[in-house]
Amino acid sequence: MEERDTLYARWLSGDLSPAEMAELKASGEWEALQAIIEATDQLELPAMDLDDAFAKLKKNQGRSQANVRSLPVRWLAGIAAGLLMILFSWYLLSSGNQTIQAGLAANAGHQFKDGSKVILNDGSSIAFQDQNWEEERIVKLTGEAYFEVEPGIPFSVQSRQGRVEVLGTRFNVRSWGDRLQVECYEGQVQVVSGNASIRLGPFESALFGQGQLLDTLSIEHDRSLWEGTEGVSRFRNAPIAEVFQELGRQFDIDIQINTTLDFPFSGQFVHRNVETAVNQICRYKQELDCQYIADQGLLVVK
Amino acid sequence: MADDVCKEKVFKSIFYNYAEGMRNFLYYQSGNLAQAEDLVQEAFAKLWENCKKVPHEKAKSYLYTILRNKFLNEKAHEKVILKFEQRGHSERDGLTPEYLLEMEEFRNQLMQAIGNLPEKQRQVFLMSRMDKKKYAEIAEALGISVKAVEKRMHKALAALKKVHKKV
Numbered sequence: 001m002e003e004r005d006t007l008y009a010r011w012l013s014g015d016l017s018p019a020e021m022a023e024l025k026a027s028g029e030w031e032a033l034q035a036i037i038e039a040t041d042q043l044e045l046p047a048m049d050l051d052d053a054f055a056k057l058k059k060n061q062g063r064s065q066a067n068v069r070s071l072p073v074r075w076l077a078g079i080a081a082g083l084l085m086i087l088f089s090w091y092l093l094s095s096g097n098q099t100i101q102a103g104l105a106a107n108a109g110h111q112f113k114d115g116s117k118v119i120l121n122d123g124s125s126i127a128f129q130d131q132n133w134e135e136e137r138i139v140k141l142t143g144e145a146y147f148e149v150e151p152g153i154p155f156s157v158q159s160r161q162g163r164v165e166v167l168g169t170r171f172n173v174r175s176w177g178d179r180l181q182v183e184c185y186e187g188q189v190q191v192v193s194g195n196a197s198i199r200l201g202p203f204e205s206a207l208f209g210q211g212q213l214l215d216t217l218s219i220e221h222d223r224s225l226w227e228g229t230e231g232v233s234r235f236r237n238a239p240i241a242e243v244f245q246e247l248g249r250q251f252d253i254d255i256q257i258n259t260t261l262d263f264p265f266s267g268q269f270v271h272r273n274v275e276t277a278v279n280q281i282c283r284y285k286q287e288l289d290c291q292y293i294a295d296q297g298l299l300v301v302k
Numbered sequence: 303m304a305d306d307v308c309k310e311k312v313f314k315s316i317f318y319n320y321a322e323g324m325r326n327f328l329y330y331q332s333g334n335l336a337q338a339e340d341l342v343q344e345a346f347a348k349l350w351e352n353c354k355k356v357p358h359e360k361a362k363s364y365l366y367t368i369l370r371n372k373f374l375n376e377k378a379h380e381k382v383i384l385k386f387e388q389r390g391h392s393e394r395d396g397l398t399p400e401y402l403l404e405m406e407e408f409r410n411q412l413m414q415a416i417g418n419l420p421e422k423q424r425q426v427f428l429m430s431r432m433d434k435k436k437y438a439e440i441a442e443a444l445g446i447s448v449k450a451v452e453k454r455m456h457k458a459l460a461a462l463k464k465v466h467k468k469v
Contacts, residue, residue: 005457006449006453008456008459012430037431039408040412043431057346
C-alpha cells in the first residue's frame with residue numbers, strides 16, 4: 001500500500017510506516033525536508049487587526065443605504081472646438097451632503113444642479129452641499145478632478161493645500177501630499193495656497209508646494225481631451241522627477257533616484273501594470289537605467 | 303434562537319473566529335494582502351445580507367465557499383511574491399557568520415520557490431506551515447478530500463526540497 005504521491009505529506013503529519021521513514025533518512029531526503037520545515041516555522045504573517053477590520057465592516061454596512069453611484073464617462077475624443085462631454089450620473093440624495101468617490105479603474109463624473117460638471121480621476125473624491133448650491137458652490141477635493149463650471153456665483157474647490165476660485169471656466173485640479181497643481185484651460189482661476197496666490201488664464205498652470213508657488217508654466221495639452229476611461233497618467237513637459245513621483249503614487253511603490261538627470265518628460269504611463277508603466281517612462285531617454293524590484297515594491301533609477 | 307447569525311454578538315464572534323484565517327487563505331493564493339482583506343470584508347458583508355438563511359454551524363463553510371468562488375476566474379499562473387515576517391531571532395549566538403549567511407540565502411531561495419509554486423500547492427503548504435492547520439481542516443476550507451490535500455502537500459514539498467540541494 002505504498003502511496004508515494006503523498007509520502008512527504010504523511011511524513012509531515014507523522015503518518016509514515018517505519019520502512020518509509022528509514023528510506024527517507026537513507027536517501028538524504030529527510031534532511032532536506034527537515035530544513036524546509038525549520039526555515040518556514042520561523043515565518044509569520046503580520047497579525048490581522050480584527051477590531052479595525054470589524055469596525056470597517058460595520059461602517060460599510062451603514063453606508064450601503066445612501067449609495068452614490070455614477071456610471072463611467074465616455075468621451076468623444078479628438079475634436080478641437082465644440083468638444084462635448086456626454087456625462088451622466090445617477091444618484092440617491094441623502095440629507096443634502098454628497099460625497100462622490102471614484103474607485104480604482106473607473107472615472108466618476110457628476111453634473112451639479114447648475115449644469116457645472118466634474119470628472120474625478122482614480123482614487124479621488126469630492127464632497128459638497130447639494131442643497132444650498134444656489135447660494136454657495138464649494139467643493140472639497142481629495143486627489144484629482146477636472147471641472148467645467150457654469151457662470152454664476154463664485155465656485156470654489158478646496159483641497160488640503162489650498163483653494164481654487166473661479167467664476168466660469170474649465171480647469172483641472174490635482175492635489176496630493178503637500179502639492180497642489182492647477183491647470184486652467186478657459187476663463188480665469190484664482191489659486192490660493194498658504195501665503196501664495198496667483199491668477200491663471202487659459203493654458204496656464206501653477207504648481208504649489210508647502211504653501212509656496214513652485215512653478216508656473218504654459219500648457220499645450222488640454223486635459224479635457226482625455227480619451228476613454230482606462231487609467232493613464234499623461235504628461236507634457238513635466239519634470240522627470242514629478243513623473244516618477246506620480247508613478248510611485250499610482251502603484252504605491254518607493255522610488256530611489258540615484259541620478260541628477262533632470263529633463264522634461266512628454267508621454268504617458270498606464271495604470272494597469274507597473275512593469276509596463278516603468279518601461280513606458282524609462283525608455284524615453286537612453287541614459288535612464290531603471291530597475292524594478294517587485295518583492296520590495298522599489299524602483300531604482302540610475 | 304441563541305445561535306442566530308443575524309444577532310450582532312453571534313455575527314461578531316464568527317468574524318473574530320474566522321476572519322484572520324480567511325485573510326491568510328486568500329493571501330497565500332494571491333500574494334495581495336490588501337485584496338485579501340477586501341475580499342474578507344466582502345464575504346462577511348454577504349454573510350450579513352443572508353444571515354437569515356445561514357445556520358450558525360454552516361457559517362464557516364459558507365464564507366469559504368464565497369472566497370473560493372471569487373477566485374474562479376482569476377489568473378492562476380502568475381508568479382506570486384509573498385512577504386513574511388521573521389519571528390524572533392533566537393539561538394543566533396554561537397553561529398558563525400558564514401552559517402548565518404547561508405541560512406539567509408537558503409531562506410531567500412525558499413521564499414522564491416514558495417512564490418513559484420503552483421497556486422494550489424502553495425496554498426496548502428502555507429495553510430499547513432503558517433496557520434498550522436491540519437490536513438482535515440485544509441480539506442474542508444478548500445472543498446476537497448484529505449487525500450487530495452496530501453497529494454498537493456507532497457508535490458509542494460517535493461518542489462521545495464530541491465532548494466536545499468542548491469545551498
